[in-house]
Every structure is written in C-alpha cells, then in structure tokens.
Amino acid sequence: MTETKAVVIGAGIGGLALAIRLQTAGIATTIVEARDQPGGRAAFRRLEGYTFDTGPAAIADPAPLTALWALAGDDMAPAVTLLPVDPGYRCHWPDGAVLDLADDEALRAEIGRRAPGDAAGYRKLRDHAAALRREGLDQPFADAAALLRAAPWVVRHQAWRSVHSTVARFVGDEKLRQALSFGTLLAGGNPMTANAAALRPGSEGEAWCVAGGTNRLIAALAALFERRGGTIRLGDAAVRIETLGDRVTAVETASGWRTDCAMLGANCDMIHACRDLLAGSAAAARTAARLERKRQAPSVFALHFGIKGTWPGIPHRTILFGERYEEALSDTFGHGLLAADFPLFLDHPSVTDPSLAPPGCSTFRAFALVPHLGKFPEDWRRIAPLIEQRVLDVLERRLIPEVRERIVTGFSYSPADFVGDFNAYLGSAFGPEPLPAEGTWFAARNRDAAIGNLYFVGAGAHPRGGWAGALESAHSAADLMLGRG
Ligand SMILES: Cc1cc2nc3c(=O)[nH]c(=O)nc-3n(C[C@H](O)[C@H](O)[C@H](O)COP(=O)(O)OP(=O)(O)OC[C@H]3O[C@@H](n4cnc5c(N)ncnc54)[C@H](O)[C@@H]3O)c2cc1C
Structure with a gap:
C-alpha cells in the first residue's frame, strides 16, 4: 500500500x-x-x-500552542519557556498621559482612577464581549442558514457593529476607547471596521513572550x-x-x-x-x-535597532498614539496616505529577556501600519530613510532622548520586503x-x-x-x- x-x-x-x-x-x-x-x-x-524578531513580540494566548504539543503527544514546557509580559501593553499619548493594560483587576483599578465614570461601562463591555463569545458570535458561520438561526442574537447584541463603535457604546473617555480598541491592528484589522466579534477588551493586557x-x-x-x-x-x-x-x-x-x-x-x-x-x-x-x-490589510514599516544603555522604564510593548486616531486609521486603511501620526508600536523585548541584547544594551523595534502597495505604490528604497527619521523623531521626543547617538546596529523593513521575502500580494504584512x-x-x-x-x-x-x-x-x-x- x-x-x-x-x-x-x-x-x-x-x-x-x-x-x-x-x-x-x-x-x-x-x-x-x-x-x-x-x-x-x-x-x-x-x-x-x-536578536531581532520581525513578527509578533508576544503571544496573547498560548493555549492553542500547548494543545498542539499535546496533540503530538508531547509537552511544550520543556521546549519553550514563556515569560509574562507585564504590563501587556502601555498606552502612551502625545500629552504625556499613560495607561497600562495589565490583568483585568489592575485595569479596572486603573480605569477607576483615571476615568471613574467609565468603570461601570467597562464592566458592561467585558460582559458584552463575553456574551458575544458565549453565543458563538465570535465564530464564523458555516452557511447562510446558520447565520439566519443566529440572527436574533446578532440583533440583540448589535453584533454587526465595529470594534470601535461597540467600545464607544459603553465607554466615553476617548483615550480609553483607543486603548480598548487598537488590538485588531496587530492582526491587520481596522478597529473602525473590524467586526465586534474581534472584541477582547483589555486582552492585550495579558501576554507572554518566549525566552x-x-x-x-x-x-x-x-x-x-x-x-x-x-x-x-x-x-x-x-x-x-x-x-x-x-x-x-x-x-x-x-x-x-x-x-x-x-x-x-x-x-x-x-x-x-x-x-x-x-x-x-x-x-x-x-x-x-x-x-x-x-480588501487587503495594510503593510508595515518597521525599524529594528540595538542601542547602548538599558531602559527599565520602557515596558516590553508600548503603543504611542498620535494626535488623531480615527482619521489616521482612515488615511492608512482607506485613503492610502502615509499618516504622520499613525499609532507607533514600540517593542522592547530585552526588558523582559536581557539575553536578546549584549550586556548593558537593549533591543527595540518600532513599527507602524502603512498603506499596502496597491494604495501607495511608492519606491520604499527611496522613502524608507525618510520614514526612519520620522520614527526616530517621535521616539526621541517622547521616550528615548538622543536615540540616534545610542544606536549600535539595526535595519528597517518595508512593504517591498514583504513582497521580496514572502511573495506577499501588494506587500501586505497580514494578507486579506x-x-x-x-x-x-x-x-x-x-x-x-x-x-x-x-x-x-x-x-x-x-x-x-x-x-x-x-x-x-x-x-x-x-x-x-x-x-x-
Ligand atoms: C511587525 C509585525 C508584528 C506582528 N504582530 C502580531 C501580533 O502581535 N499578533 C498577531 O497575532 N499577529 C501579529 N503579526 C502577524 C503575524 O506575524 C502573521 O499573521 C503570521 O505570522 C502569519 O503566519 P502564516 O502562517 O499565515 O504565514 P506566513 O508567516 O506569511 O508564512 C508563509 C510562508 O510561506 C513561504 N513561502 C512563500 N512563497 C513560497 C513558495 N513559493 N515556496 C515555499 N515557501 C513559500 C514564506 O517564505 C513564509 O515562510 C505581526 C506581523 C508583523 C509583520
């Protein structure tokens, strides 16, 4: 046989x-x-x-991975050491405001301090997202008949709304709305249009990285x-x-x-x-x-750099929001414009695992979503150095003084690299x-x-x-x- x-x-x-x-x-x-x-x-x-990882800097949910090891009759623990990332994300705004997304209890306490009027709304939002999951509305339907059967729940839970509009139903503070909705960006989804089924309010607060x-x-x-x-x-x-x-x-x-x-x-x-x-x-x-x-998801422009000095005050993952949120997302996802104030993600993995940098040094990666090549057909070899300077300007102004002088090594990664390295259609970093x-x-x-x-x-x-x-x-x-x- x-x-x-x-x-x-x-x-x-x-x-x-x-x-x-x-x-x-x-x-x-x-x-x-x-x-x-x-x-x-x-x-x-x-x-x-x-050591520069060019993909995800942390894992939100290790359960599917442990299940995979178990299916293969093995145990993940001896092969992979998971380290908690704490806080899971730090949100940072241009006016200097900061909000840490940590575990649920810590997040509730933080909301209670910063936006007490939204404490009850946040609880309702958590319950709402849990209800969507309980009713199976976070799972795609097999066919039109299944969707029809679920229609009463879809109507009752307003499950046709977007992630951001659902968050905004329950929470009034604009910064909190941004902090609780940006998570879809990490998979290439626009919080303004991604379906509410993607909602995991505050889940970015719980994360692990791999030693x-x-x-x-x-x-x-x-x-x-x-x-x-x-x-x-x-x-x-x-x-x-x-x-x-x-x-x-x-x-x-x-x-x-x-x-x-x-x-x-x-x-x-x-x-x-x-x-x-x-x-x-x-x-x-x-x-x-x-x-x-x-519709293809946007691409990514990333700047990886190793620098002298350690930065214990900068957590593993930070999102630096810009002056605009909804408009910057529309520029990138819709209009194909390079938004100067698109949220900048800053990963600092060596703060959790110092083995990723030489002693006394640090590993960073800053990245922003940028339009894919179908919407923004630029020559990235030409513009990458300019965008690199823009990214460093933001970092220097908001987090790492004199960052340019401290850089030892690094490289940037642009939409053109997603085409060259992965045969990615239109250089999208995420696919459809x-x-x-x-x-x-x-x-x-x-x-x-x-x-x-x-x-x-x-x-x-x-x-x-x-x-x-x-x-x-x-x-x-x-x-x-x-x-x-
Ligand atoms: C900067 C950045 C940060 C990210 N952060 C997150 C995050 O926090 N959370 C999250 O969930 N996701 C994140 N992502 C997205 C995540 O990395 C991807 O969604 C995921 O890794 C895609 O995996 P995949 O299996 O679909 O395929 P891919 O990783 O795209 O792998 C496809 C493989 O096919 C190979 N290939 C292509 N053509 C051929 C060929 N002709 N012959 C043989 N091989 C070929 C490629 O070389 C590649 O190895 C991030 C992505 C980036 C770029």
Whole structure:
C-alpha cells in the first residue's frame, strides 16, 4: 500500500501547525519553504549580539500552542519557556498621559482612577464581549442558514457593529476607547471596521513572550514536526504545483526537486499560490481573481535597532498614539496616505529577556501600519530613510532622548520586503484584511472550490487573521484533509 503524502508550501506558523497535525495523524508530510529559516513573518535576525524578531513580540494566548504539543503527544514546557509580559501593553499619548493594560483587576483599578465614570461601562463591555463569545458570535458561520438561526442574537447584541463603535457604546473617555480598541491592528484589522466579534477588551493586557525570542518557539515547532518524522526543505521555493483535472498531483521546487502528493496545504500567500504556482490552471486563475478583489490589510514599516544603555522604564510593548486616531486609521486603511501620526508600536523585548541584547544594551523595534502597495505604490528604497527619521523623531521626543547617538546596529523593513521575502500580494504584512464587517459572517474557505485536494492555511485563510487565525485555520484545514471536516 502506498502511504498518503502531503506537501505544505510555507513554514509560517500556520504551515507548521498544519504539518504537525497531519504528520501526527500518520500522513507523511513535507514542508517546502522558500527561505532559509522557518517562521514566515515571524522571522528573526541576529546582528552584533542583538536578536531581532520581525513578527509578533508576544503571544496573547498560548493555549492553542500547548494543545498542539499535546496533540503530538508531547509537552511544550520543556521546549519553550514563556515569560509574562507585564504590563501587556502601555498606552502612551502625545500629552504625556499613560495607561497600562495589565490583568483585568489592575485595569479596572486603573480605569477607576483615571476615568471613574467609565468603570461601570467597562464592566458592561467585558460582559458584552463575553456574551458575544458565549453565543458563538465570535465564530464564523458555516452557511447562510446558520447565520439566519443566529440572527436574533446578532440583533440583540448589535453584533454587526465595529470594534470601535461597540467600545464607544459603553465607554466615553476617548483615550480609553483607543486603548480598548487598537488590538485588531496587530492582526491587520481596522478597529473602525473590524467586526465586534474581534472584541477582547483589555486582552492585550495579558501576554507572554518566549525566552530567547519568538524564533525559539518557531524552532521548537519545527523540531517537534521533525521528531514526528516530518521533513522540512528550507531554502527551496515551490515553483510549480502540477494538476490533473481538478486534483493537485505534484509539487516542484526551485532546486528541481519534485514530489507527487495526495494533498497540498498552501501556507504561502494564497494569491501567489493560485496565480504563480498554479499558472495555467483556469480554476486557480478564477480563485486568484476572486481573492484579488478582497480588501487587503495594510503593510508595515518597521525599524529594528540595538542601542547602548538599558531602559527599565520602557515596558516590553508600548503603543504611542498620535494626535488623531480615527482619521489616521482612515488615511492608512482607506485613503492610502502615509499618516504622520499613525499609532507607533514600540517593542522592547530585552526588558523582559536581557539575553536578546549584549550586556548593558537593549533591543527595540518600532513599527507602524502603512498603506499596502496597491494604495501607495511608492519606491520604499527611496522613502524608507525618510520614514526612519520620522520614527526616530517621535521616539526621541517622547521616550528615548538622543536615540540616534545610542544606536549600535539595526535595519528597517518595508512593504517591498514583504513582497521580496514572502511573495506577499501588494506587500501586505497580514494578507486579506481580517474581520471586515461585511466578511465576518462566513467561514473562510480552507479548501479550494475547484481543486479538491488544495487547502489554504494561515492568517489569510481565517477571518480573525494574525497568529490566532493562522492556528485556527490549521485546525480547520487539518480536519478537512483528514476527512473530519
Ligand atoms: C511587525 C509585525 C508584528 C506582528 N504582530 C502580531 C501580533 O502581535 N499578533 C498577531 O497575532 N499577529 C501579529 N503579526 C502577524 C503575524 O506575524 C502573521 O499573521 C503570521 O505570522 C502569519 O503566519 P502564516 O502562517 O499565515 O504565514 P506566513 O508567516 O506569511 O508564512 C508563509 C510562508 O510561506 C513561504 N513561502 C512563500 N512563497 C513560497 C513558495 N513559493 N515556496 C515555499 N515557501 C513559500 C514564506 O517564505 C513564509 O515562510 C505581526 C506581523 C508583523 C509583520
């Protein structure tokens, strides 16, 4: 009897999770990854003793990861050390106001001090978000009939509202509204349009990071997969997916390696898979055209830098809000303008884990969402140095005096890099925009409509986006591939 073989294209978090699930279920699985390291957008670089993670700086919910290890008959704890990130986020405004998002009790106390009139509203907001989850309204519906059945709850809970408008229903203080709604930005979603189902008020307050950096978690996942007998081919991009009729039959890589497969999981950008790797397939061209019509999430401009000195007063994660909030989001998501005052995220992982920088030094990453290349088709090689200076101006003015003189090493990462490194459509840092109000209701397709053994996995293949979406999509895709869906 020939064994069932699966290929997963891409070793992002979604691809790794899918491959572990398949391999654990007895499907001989090979991952082909274009880059020389696994992790996809959760990549890393080491420069002059500094470790720079280029993806998420913290994990909001480790439960799906521990579940993955358990499924593979293993324990995550010896492989990955999680450190609490405290506070989970610090919110910082131009007038010097600061609000720490920590655990629920601490946040309630902080709200009681700063905006006592909103204490009751915050409690109601928490209850409201919990009710949405309890009624299953945070899950996409399988079909129109399921949505119809849930319609009374949708109406009762006003679940069609956006994240920001829901927060604003309960909380009056503008700063608090910003602090409780910005979380969707981390997965590329606009709080003004992302559906209320994404609401986890204050959840950014509870977070963990991985000792040694997020890259250690990725390495541990890759090792788990290989221990179960899976194979990873790094630095060998898929260049062609062969089909016969409505079936994928084989995959070929840049090195000339080729393998037959019974099923294929595409963790790479879905449009890249359909348009480039399946070139010649009319069905795939139709899927690519459908995907291209979807709204894409913005890109990211990130500046990674290692500096002299330690900064115990700057927490692991800070969001520096600008003068405008709603308007800056519209500029980026809607008008394709480079907003000078878009919220700036500042990560400082070495404050939690000093091993990420040489002794007496610190590792930082500042990033802002910027329009994708479809809305803002600029030459980023030309403008990156200008944006870099803008970012440093803000940091110097608000948090790190004389930052330029202290920088030892660093690099910036722009929308053009997302295209070059990940084949990302329009250089989006996140793929299709997660949870837009009109697209929330139905489950993303993890199986291609026309090519029966082609499956999609990753942040772009789940309405939630981000790591949570990528991990959930791996679960759904594996169920379908294993005949459990
Ligand atoms: C600065 C930044 C901060 C972020 N912070 C957060 C956060 O706090 N929380 C959160 O949830 N999310 C965050 N994200 C988003 C998160 O990193 C991504 O959503 C997630 O990592 C995507 O994983 P994925 O499995 O979908 O695919 P990807 O990571 O995109 O992986 C796809 C893989 O496919 C490979 N590939 C592409 N083409 C080919 C080919 N032809 N052949 C072989 N391989 C190929 C790529 O090299 C890549 O490794 C952040 C992203 C960025 C950029």
